[in-house]
Amino acid sequence: MNTLALENAIKVINRDGKSKVDLAIILGSGLGELVDWIENPTVFKCGDIPGFVVSTAPSHAGKLILGEFKGVRIALMQGRVHLYEGYGPDEITFPIHVMKQLGAKKLIITNAAGALNSEFDPGEIMLIEDHLNFTGENPLIGQNNDCLGLRFPDMSNAYDSQLLVRSRDILRKKNIGFKTGIYVGIKGPSLETSAERRFFRQAGGDAVGMSTVLETIAAVHRGLKVLGISAITNSATGGLEQKPDTVEEILWHANIAGKKILGLLEDLILDLH
Numbered sequence: 001m002n003t004l005a006l007e008n009a010i011k012v013i014n015r016d017g018k019s020k021v022d023l024a025i026i027l028g029s030g031l032g033e034l035v036d037w038i039e040n041p042t043v044f045k046c047g048d049i050p051g052f053v054v055s056t057a058p059s060h061a062g063k064l065i066l067g068e069f070k071g072v073r074i075a076l077m078q079g080r081v082h083l084y085e086g087y088g089p090d091e092i093t094f095p096i097h098v099m100k101q102l103g104a105k106k107l108i109i110t111n112a113a114g115a116l117n118s119e120f121d122p123g124e125i126m127l128i129e130d131h132l133n134f135t136g137e138n139p140l141i142g143q144n145n146d147c148l149g150l151r152f153p154d155m156s157n158a159y160d161s162q163l164l165v166r167s168r169d170i171l172r173k174k175n176i177g178f179k180t181g182i183y184v185g186i187k188g189p190s191l192e193t194s195a196e197r198r199f200f201r202q203a204g205g206d207a208v209g210m211s212t213v214l215e216t217i218a219a220v221h222r223g224l225k226v227l228g229i230s231a232i233t234n235s236a237t238g239g240l241e242q243k244p245d246t247v248e249e250i251l252w253h254a255n256i257a258g259k260k261i262l263g264l265l266e267d268l269i270l271d272l273h
């Protein structure tokens with residue numbers, strides 16, 4: 001973790017000394033509509049902030065937006081970067097450290113994911129109960145900075161159980177269908193083979209994607225409470241009925257699921273505050 005870059009990033013973002021936030025949010029593929037809710041936004045292009053790198057992924061705007069939602073101060077990442085873009089774990093998780101330094105105590109992280117579980121349908125949402133890290137990477141490898149977090153952070157409650165319970169209650173109250181399950185993180189960019197999909201399912205996975213796990217590890221290391229939400233975008237069971245996936249189809253279903261996620265966040269953000 002480059003602490004000098006972190007200090008420089010905070011200087012750029014917090015020039016007026018009024019950029020403290022209550023909550024951090026990372027938006028995945030096709031989930032950018034929340035940006036329209038932000039009041040009094042201050043928008044930073046990631047390329048203009050020291051330590052940030054620029055996303056090359058489709059539908060990822062690559063912006064950090066600071067603002068309010070009904071009085072709650074939010075730091076919102078509109079898009080993210082991934083291992084498959086050629087970036088390393090430190091670059092991928094750098095925004096987590098910045099949002100923590102800005103005051104965030106909780107992180108809501110969303111992604112687009114394929115359904116390993118045959119009972120999940122595209123367009124649904126899944127609350128992440130836990131994850132399996134198949135990326136082969138970890139952002140904590142290397143010398144630990146004890147001022148930032150523990151050398152060996154406990155990951156047994158990586159996705160905060162209280163946030164999960166509250167999210168379930170809100171979704172049921174609003175009559176929004178949802179699933180809960182285990183997220184499998186892979187490196188990408190190639191989608192999984194049918195054999196890999198069957199293996200991940202046998203290993204206990206319910207959905208698979210190319211993000212989230214490294215960011216969650218970094219967030220837990222920094223003491224953030226994490227809520228993870230997957231937009232189920234395609235079937236990924238690896239069965240004989242498996243159809244080829246397209247980016248267009250994935251983004252279409254991400255938008256459908258994204259509206260359900262917005263329905264949750266509308267109440268949850270105020271509740272967390």
